[in-house]
Amino acid sequence: MTQAYLEHVNVTVADANKTAALLVDLFDWHIRWSGPARDGGYTVHAGTTDHYLAVYQPSDGQSRNFPKGAPLNHVAIVVDDLDAVEAKVITRGLKPFNHGDYDPGRRFYFFDDNGIEFEIVSYR
Template identity: 50%
Template sequence: MQPTLEHINITVTNTDVTAAILAKIFNWKIRWAGAAKDDDKTIHLGTDNTYLALYRHADKHLENMTNKTISSLNHIGIQVDDINAIETKVKAAGLMPYNHGDYEPGKRFYFNLEEGLEIEVVSYQ
């Protein structure tokens, strides 16, 4: 079997809010939700094959990190078929798409969740 990326685990401010936004935009489902280490909550959100593990840490005063920090997450890329439909959903969620690009082999744009987590949406259609 070829190694396959199964999930990415990220810390967010509010697992419920972040999961609701991403589920609505990308038509993802909650695969699992429950207690996490450090007495807090995790939601596994995605498809049957891959997902994001959204983790909320009980210590709300963690130092913010940026993409200039080594080992920090720069963005999450999500491939879609209909990039225009997804952009409409991003705007409907009150989020601002930016940095649109039409390049070989596809098209892309980005948006940020409230935590500053950058999402890249890409289509090869």
């Protein structure tokens, strides 16, 4: 039996294409799939061949406040070049915060336009 691994995380956003474009730009990912989703919404899968973030955009007039998502604290992404990703975050007008340099690696956090907190980590 293979080791269990995280395949994807699904988050609700205001504009799926905009959020997916941010993820592709910051992490050199690609769009794996996009199309119709539950309740008349729209989803984009942005990631690598093996792992991705599913960004779900509700249909017009549907609430983005899904109570089941309330416990999510942040999504952590491992990168090779922390400084390069931070520069891209700043270029996008987002504000990095809470920088840390402790074992096992360096990290910073930022909120995207949807209020989703990302932790960016480098173990190099």
